[in-house]
Amino acid sequence: MLELKLDRVSKQYKQKMVVDRLEYTFRTGVYGLLGENGAGKTTLLRMAAGVLKPTAGQILCNQCEIGKLGGAYRMKLGYLPQKFGYYPNFTVWRYMEYLAELKAVPPELVKGRIEQLLGDTGLSGVQSAKIKTLSGGMVRRLGIAQSLLNDPEILILDEPTSGLDPKERIRFRNLLSSLGRGRIVLLSSHIVADIESLADEILIVKAGRLAEAGSLQEILESAEGKVWECTVPPGQAESLNRRVGASSMKQLEDGRVCIRIVSEGRPAEDAVPVSPNLEDVYLYQTMEGGRGV
Ligand SMILES: Nc1ncnc2c1ncn2[C@@H]1O[C@H](COP(=O)(O)OP(=O)(O)OP(=O)(O)O)[C@@H](O)[C@H]1O
Ligand SMILES: [Mg+2]
Numbered sequence: 150m151l152e153l154k155l156d157r158v159s160k161q162y163k164q165k166m167v168v169d170r171l172e173y174t175f176r177t178g179v180y181g182l183l184g185e186n187g188a189g190k191t192t193l194l195r196m197a198a199g200v201l202k203p204t205a206g207q208i209l210c211n212q213c214e215i216g217k218l219g220g221a222y223r224m225k226l227g228y229l230p231q232k233f234g235y236y237p238n239f240t241v242w243r244y245m246e247y248l249a250e251l252k253a254v255p256p257e258l259v260k261g262r263i264e265q266l267l268g269d270t271g272l273s274g275v276q277s278a279k280i281k282t283l284s285g286g287m288v289r290r291l292g293i294a295q296s297l298l299n300d301p302e303i304l305i306l307d308e309p310t311s312g313l314d315p316k317e318r319i320r321f322r323n324l325l326s327s328l329g330r331g332r333i334v335l336l337s338s339h340i341v342a343d344i345e346s347l348a349d350e351i352l353i354v355k356a357g358r359l360a361e362a363g364s365l366q367e368i369l370e371s372a373e374g375k376v377w378e379c380t381v382p383p384g385q386a387e388s389l390n391r392r393v394g395a396s397s398m399k400q401l402e403d404g405r406v407c408i409r410i411v412s413e414g415r416p417a418e419d420a421v422p423v424s425p426n427l428e429d430v431y432l433y434q435t436m437e438g439g440r441g442v
Contacts, residue, residue, distance in 0.1 A: 151176065151210075151211065151333055152210070152211055152212075153197065153210050154174045154175070154209040155174070155175075155197075155208055156172065157170045157172055157205065158193070158196060158207065159203060160196060167189045167192045168189045168196070169358050170358075171357070171359060175333045176333065178350060179325065179347055179349050180349070180352060181344035181350070182194070182337040182354055183339075183352070183427075184353060184435070185355070191337070192357075194231075194335060195307075197335060198228040198230075198305045199215045199223065199226070200230075210222055210225070224252075225303050226301050226305065227298070227303070227305070231308050233289070236280065240278060241267065241275055241278055241280060242267075245263045245266070245267070245298065248298055254298055267294060269324050269328075270290040270294045272291060272294060285312040286312045286314060286317055289311065289313055290317065290321075293321065304328075304332050305334075305336075306334070307337050310340055311339070311340075322343065325347055326347070341427050345426075345427045348365070350363060353368070353434045361430070365427065368427065369425050369430060371433075371434070372429050375412060376396075376411055377409070378407060379407075379410075379419050379420040380405050380419075381419075386406035389408055396428065396429055411436065
């Protein structure tokens, strides 16, 4: 069985610990990384993809350090970097062909696989267009398509849905739920709904450490009893928002405001506890002075 293990992995830039002794074992399944800007998600994914060396600790694929595996690891891997580089003057088809060669896809499979992937990502219609003429969302989709060229066992996608419109995000979700099976998929996103619907396990990263990890159910339990709602006049809603911060505020027809709050204790006398959703957990875990790590 395929296993990718983070063994006390750290990355330090000067005095700053960007990833701090992370330990986790990934097995077949989809793992979603959530975390604030600068939390260390990209750094972690770059290390997992073997393009950045940890300062300490190691990453093991089936008990073998990935640096030692070298080319053999790259053959197993598909990677979409957050900042995805491409050749603007290549056509979509030529670019895919070029990468298929680099990834040593057997020549007899290349044409069929490119056709399939361009179809899956909705790019068949622009296969002869130069990449520089594509929209941002199309380039992102091309990035997703290229990451799958070698039918990788390990797929690392850094913000695959950023820049995609809602329809394309849904297409991506469906694509991943069929293509993700039987692989280790690590993906990061700021779009909580994407993580919620895609990931079998969710990892909340905070300042280079894991604030929480588990299935959606387990993650939701961590914020049980910390999410509240109350309906109050607008003035009180404003002052509550200033004091404790609202996760959402909804104006009702009668002029009052239904306010949702993530807080350790009851934030207002008439606040009632409600079931947490992933967005609440995310807020709870990344809260200033919150439990997190
Ligand atoms: N090459 C580098 N040199 C110095 N600091 C770096 C370098 N790369 C990243 N960092 C710092 O490491 C921290 C983590 O960055 P990283 O890009 O991993 O975060 P992230 O969670 O992916 O953020 P985002 O959600 O914005 O993509 C940031 O504070 C960043 O400034
Ligand atoms: Mg990032």
